[in-house]
Amino acid sequence: MIKNIALVAHDKKKPEIIAWAKRHQDKLIKHNLYGTGTTGKLIKEAVPGLDITPLKSGPLGGDQQLGAMICEGKLDILFFIIDPMTPQPHDVDIKALLRLSTMYNCVVACNFATADFVIESPLFEEPQVHATDFSEYADRSI
Template sequence: MKIALIAHDKKKPDMVQFAIAYESILKNHKLYSTGTTGTRIMEATSLEIERFQSGPLGGDQQIGALVARNEMDLVLFFRDPLAAQPHEPDITALIRLCDVYGIPLATNMATGEILVKGLARGDFEWRKIINP
């Protein structure tokens, strides 16, 4: 499966902790991330991640393009709902694309845990039919 890992600045520590906790599951998949988030995860784990630009510089749009081409299976985007983001339209567009194309999306750690545990159980096998 192809998984995107994205986190706003105040949520980056949560994403790093999440990646450490679920490294044994995540290591079996192709991982993508926006710039700084990917760097921080790779520094804390042995995970290999294809990094894009940081979110404000277009990384959210780069991941959105993969969603629109059905080349992304899961998006874990730990958002900070209490901080204004200068690239909010890009964030909204990415979330909308996940909804349009039926891509599972977690915007917080609790939902992320449920999705990753489902991934480990094989609950995402339907994506192999849609995206062989």
């Protein structure tokens, strides 16, 4: 099952998400990848096997692009590695993105512990159930 996956990280977390993407390249390579601005560019340069579709930088509209994908059921997983110790000028955009992820049942991981659980889960290869498909979700045996 090919998924649409976004990779995003705040500035101080970019080196860590690059290392994480390298570590999980064998799983990520099978899916459609998206990255905001610099995060996508840096991962693409550091992990040449990963083909990442670039979006705008988060503060310049990349967060909204991801939000639109979520609303349309076109994003299955959002790996958004947040730096909780650094104030973000576009914090309202980040909160909106996380709210949409929750509302539309998009898997979201904001730290590496959760990201590892998501990518190592047996459900990672299963079809994603979006908010429009809740009847299927209720019948799903996990």
